[in-house]
Amino acid sequence: MNTNSNLLFDFKFDKENKTVSITREFAADRDLVWEAWTNPEILDQWWAPKPLTSRTKSMEFKVGGRRIYAMIGTEGQENWSTHHFTAVNPKDNxxxxxxxxxxxxxPNSPFAASEWEVNFSGQDEITTVNILIKRDSLEELEKLLEMGFREGFTSTLDYLSQYIEAKFKLRRQNKTTKKARVCTYLNFPGNTEEAFLFYKSVFKTEFVNGITRFEDIRAEQGHPPVPESIKKMVLHIELPTLGGHILMATDAPKEMGFSLNSGNNMHICLEPESREEGKRLFDELSAGGNVTMPLEDMFFGAYFGEFTDKYGINWMINVASDKKLL
Structure with missing residues (x-):
């Protein structure tokens, strides 16, 4: 399967240097592709040739850190591997x-470790990933190829390309440039849709990609099922107002532990261009204030946190990481 035949793909086996080199283009900007390779929740969406699946047990993406994960077969059998990270240069390699x-x-195999180097280049809508895999033993490298590594990894990269096209499409629709932006985020006790239909009639604009409801949350292990009473409530909605400003909102029902009042139903939402800038803004603005939700990767698709600053103003920091719940 090749989701886009116009994207470059090249696979070379060099016996003399005992290496495999792979070049693959993806239809997304570098930030998005980097995230897909380095975020364990996204890795588990694609890091396995079908019908196998990937499940990460733990991952520290830093020099000296490691990812421990299993390839799981259709009968539930688990084959474990570990990646020990030796170099990390954000967005580059x-x-x-x-x-x-x-x-x-x-380690539990006679096979020695493979050395992997993954490099990222390109901008805007096309990112090139160059992968170099090296082994000390030519015999072991040839054995891996005989076991179907080329076919399996080619299929895996095809699924990553498919994942990017499907899961990252919403971000490109919602936010057509990489510029940072400021939005206003509103919380309602259950009448978001009513309120936004009113705002829509006033501003005479259209919702960005319709209405996402609580029933659209993908069922995942570790998350309780959505109560029947709130399934039709609004999980997320966006409406352009004036001058490029976006009004966003969600229902905050008591069934999910929310308690709204006039002091906590509105936030200034900052969407910086990078996680690093998001952390800086979070740390500096929240100093002396009250952190209500620590900045971390969230299941709904963002590096996200909330706090009230020392002057009583509510803020959100939202860096899209494209781990979409849909």
Whole structure:
């Protein structure tokens, strides 16, 4: 499967240097592709040739950190591997040693580790990923190829391309440039749709990509099922107003532990261009205030946090990471 035949794909086996080099283009900007390779929740969406699936047990994406994950078969059988990260240069490249291990990361295979180097280049809508895989033993490298590595990894990259086209499409629709923006985020006790239909009639604009409801939340392990009484409530909605400003909102029902009043139903929402800038803004603006939700990766698709500053003003920091719940 190749989701876009116009995108470059190249696979080379160099016996003399005991390497495999792979070049693949993806139809997304570099930030999005980097996120897909380095965020464990997104990795688990694609890091396995079908019908296998990937499940990350733990991951620290930093020099000296590691990712422990399992390839899970259709009958539930688990084959574990570990990536030991040896270099991380954000948005440019990272390196790791890949080994077959047990579920605790202890090597359990006669195969030695593979050295991986993953490089990212390009801007805007096309990102090129160059992968170099090296082994000390030519015999082991040839054995991996005989076991179907080329076919399996080619299929895996195709699924990543498909994932990007499907899951990242919404971001490109919602936000057509990479410029940072400021939005206003409103919370309602259950009448968001009514309010936004009113605002829509006033501003004479259209909702950005319709209305996302609580029933659209994908069922996942670790998250309780959505109560029947709130399934039709609004999870997220966006409406342009004036001068490029976006009004956003959600229902905040008591069934999910929310308690609204006139002091906590409105936030200034900052959407910086990078996680680094998001953290800086969060740390500096929240100093002396009250952090109500620590800045972290969220299941709904963002590096996100909330706080009230020392003057009583409510803020949100939202850096889209494209781990969409839809």
């Amino acid at each position: 990272f390196k790791f040693l890949s080994s077959f291990t047990d579920s605790n990361g202890n």
